[in-house]
Amino acid sequence: MFYRKAGDLTGDDREHVEVSALVLHLVQAAIVYLNTRMVQIVLAEPKWRKKLTDAER
Numbered sequence: 001m002f003y004r005k006a007g008d009l010t011g012d013d014r015e016h017v018e019v020s021a022l023v024l025h026l027v028q029a030a031i032v033y034l035n036t037r038m039v040q041i042v043l044a045e046p047k048w049r050k051k052l053t054d055a056e057r
Contacts, residue, residue, distance in 0.1 A: 043057065
């Protein structure tokens, strides 16, 4: 776990805390990318294209 009760990053020194924050941002960006790709894959299927309206797309 990276967080204490107050939500602060824990670590031995400032560099460790900065690297931990960067890693968490990288993980978040990867999750957003994967979610976007999964939605794109589903929307590329003809079955779903027929079900969704323009507003939903």
